[in-house]
Amino acid sequence: MRSAAVPVAAAVVLLVVSLQVAVDGPxxxxxxxxxxxxxTARHDLPTKLPDGLGHVLSDLGSSVPAIPVLLLAGALAAWRWRRAGVGRWWLPLPVAALAAGAIPLLVVPAKSAFGRPGPLGDPLLPGQWGWYPSGHTATAAVSYGVAALLLARTMGPRAARGLTAGAAVLALGVGAGLVWSDFHWLLDVVASWCLAVLVLWPLDRWMPRPFDRPLDRRVPGPGAGGCQASGSSLR
Structure with missing residues (x-):
């Protein structure tokens, strides 16, 4: 996610989709x-197992469990930073809290502004939010994405890549579950994936990576000809 082309592409897709939703475009x-x-696929399948899986995946985008996972990841990352003697070890805590608070700020005004009916076609009641963008998808993508981003900074490269891939699979799975279960239109989900990219990309660039720095080598002690620890460079 280091390339600047990623957020640019996400912003363009989000703009195009939003304009199409606003004008009921082609x-x-x-x-x-x-x-x-x-x-058609649901009708042709001989088993209802995918329907149950779709509901389970959809539920993973609810505030519970997604927000507790995010806050727990922030606390765990801060604890590991503190144990390693990292300066500003507390930083993952406010990052996790702010990310959790940003989700409704990103989604709720858009839902209210677009007022898009859901796939079932029921008209919106007075004061009811629309379906665009998908709140569950945004909650999953941002919560699990930020959680992975924070924890990845306490792990080695291989574990970090696995954690990031797991968060991406979860976010994709929640979106797929919502579409399969007829809870959301596909473009509702795509818009929320784009929103998540626009949150995660700058955060990934800004957050320090203290565990990527090697520890200082031992250096000779003054006048002793021996060695003494110079301490960790993790600051």
Whole structure:
């Protein structure tokens, strides 16, 4: 996620999709096509197991468990930074809290402004939020993404890559579960994935990576000809 092309592409896709939703443009035909394809697949399958899996995946985008996972990851990262003697060891705590608070600030005003009906076509009631963008998808992508980002900074490269891949699979799975279960249109989900990228990319660039720095080598002690520890460079 280091390339600047990633957030630029996410911003462009988000802008295009949002404009199409606002004017009921032709791109919304993709939503209807995907919904018909999903309904056909659900009808043709001999088992209801995918339906149950879709609901389970959708539930992973709820505030519980996603927000507690995010806050726990922030606390665990701070604890590991503190044990390692990292300066500003407390930083993951406010990052996790701010990320949790940013999710409704990003999603709720957009839902209210666009007022898009859901796949079932029921009209919105007075004061009811719309379906665009998907709150569950945004909650999952931001919460699990930031949690992985924080914990990855306490691990080696291989573990960090695995954790990041796991968070991405979770975010994709929640979106797929919502579409499969007929809870959201595909473009609702795509918009929230783009929002998550626009949150995670600058955070990934800004957050320090203290565990990427090697420890200082031991250096000779003054006048002793021996060696003494110069301490950790993790600051």
């Amino acid at each position: 791109l919304l035909g993709l939503d209807r096509w995907v919904r018909r394809a999903v309904h």
